[in-house]
Amino acid sequence: MLLRCSKSSRKTVSLFCRYISSSSSTEKHSCKVLVVGGGTGGCALTAKFSRTLKKSDLIIIEPSSEHYYQPLFTLVGAGIDKIEDTKKNEKDILPENCTWIKQKAAHFDLNKNIVTTANGSQIEYDYLVVSTGIIPRYEMIPGLVESLQNPKIGVCSIYSLKYVQNVFPTMQTLKSGNAIFTFPASPVKCPGAPQKICYLTDDYLRKEGKRDNVNIIYNTSLPVIFGVKKYADALWKICKERNITVNTRKNLISINPQNSEATFQNLDQPEEKTTISFSMLHVVPPMSTTESVRTNKELCNEAGFVEVDKSTLQHVRFPNVFALGDCSSSPNSKTAAAAAAQTEVVFENLEAVMKGKKMPLKYDGYASCPLVTGYNKCILAEFDYDLNPLETFPFSQDRELWSMFILKKNVIPTIYWSLMMNGHWNGPALFRRIMHLDLFKKRQ
Known part of the structure; x- marks a missing residue:
């Protein structure tokens, strides 16, 4: 027997089914x-x-x-x-x-x-x-979200899936003026990345013959260019050789998209604020x-x-x-x-x-930051809690090397997908012990 329902009845049944569906998802x-x-x-x-x-x-x-x-x-x-x-x-x-x-x-x-x-x-x-x-908390900097939504303004950021693909077009259209790169007054993931994109922009402009017309500025909220002195010394040298201006304790606090201006606060003297115009502004937002x-x-x-x-x-x-x-x-x-x-x-x-047993392992603070300094160069920084170098290879890693760039671009991603995501990669500690001939050292 074929049953026919009125329009209102069908709507009631539809709402009831939707209710049942949503309720069943709560488990x-x-x-x-x-x-x-x-x-x-x-x-x-x-x-x-x-x-x-x-x-x-x-x-x-x-x-x-x-x-x-x-x-x-x-x-x-x-x-x-x-x-x-x-x-x-x-x-x-x-x-x-x-x-x-x-x-x-x-x-x-x-x-x-x-x-x-x-x-x-x-x-x-x-x-x-x-x-x-x-x-990333882009909303915490006034004017930032509005600026990112209009690529013509020249504001970009690698820290979001939503914005990362606008960075290279911004680099391509850059011809003159100030290119400013920021590091916020908060913990950030991959803290070397704000410098990497700065160095890559410098290298790109040189390859395109446009570097002489662009003033590159790296403004960081930190008191140092990098936390580990060994690598910081190498990075200061790179910045000096490539004419990259580095300003420490400078924190981006607002952007005026209409005038293409960025305002920075001096964290050592909070009442001191500086506004500077830009042609390109790469922003690393505060994070939480x-x-x-x-x-x-x-x-x-x-x-x-x-x-x-x-x-x-x-x-x-x-x-x-x-x-x-x-x-x-x-x-x-x-x-x-x-x-x-x-x-x-x-x-x-x-x-x-x-299992009710004593915890066997202690984390020593190991972290690694492949500091890409150009389109075929990289410094592999590795260090511990105390900011002491903890290097895997049996040579000093405070140098720009093509091999470390290949490691960053090809080898580490392969390790990530094929080993780490399968639970088989715990970092390079074992390889470090082998390369430094301390394989039989007791694991801490």
Whole structure:
């Protein structure tokens, strides 16, 4: 028998079905290990645990469908690589032996061991690893978002998927005037990148025969050009040779897009502000952890980072909670290389905690920053918590080398996709020990 419904009845049925659909997406889950964040560290750690836990015991929360290898964004901005070269589908990165909840974490209740997602789903866990990274906060600089939305103004940034592809066209149209590059007064991911795009712009202009008409300025909020003196000395020399002006303790506070002017504050004398015109302005925005992380006082310190012991990466108040990568309060340089080293520490230490044993590993603050200084040159900076060089190769790495550029462009991305995302790469510590003939040194 064929039933016919009125238009109003069909609308009611449609609304009811929509209600049922939305209600069914709000679920309750439980697991042994919950990883929040499917970026570099989260994916690598999940891959490791997927070999020791059942699928139902391992949950990862990540809202994104696509995974980007962000260290290549600098080369995308310089026209060397394409954005497609940096991207893979998240489903192809995550291991099959885990449960992926494609939602955004909205609230952490550390006392009840529950994370609630944006759609209201709740995940109860025995152990939690927070690996949510940090995010660019373009809105914090007046005039910046408006400027970025109009490519003709000359403002660009490599730190966002939305804006990175405008950087090279901006370099191409640059003919004269001031090209200004900034470093903000906040922690940033890949802190060497603001200089890399500066050096690449200089090299590009020289190749195009336009460098003499452009004044390149690097304004950093930091008191130094780079935190590790060995590499800082090399970078100061490069800037002097290439006529790049470096101003320390200068922080971008606003942009006037109508007049193409940028205003900087002297952080040593806050009342002193300087406004300068530009033809190109590359902005690194302030960065912070996600809102759900930084606003949670139980989870974070006053700066908004997950408060962990810098050696064990275990939370200082909740022993069943760890943090990994850029969202952590550990005072290391925030790089993918640091996340690789941290992944092994978190995995081994969390497994020990789960078994009631003493945590075996300590993170030494290792980070690596391949400082690209031209279209075929790179200085490979590697260092620890104390800003002492911690170099992998058996030669001094404070030199511009073509081999290090190839390492940055081709070798490290291959390691990232084929080894780290499968949980098999913990950084170059083993290779360093081999190359420096201390293979049998006791692991710390």
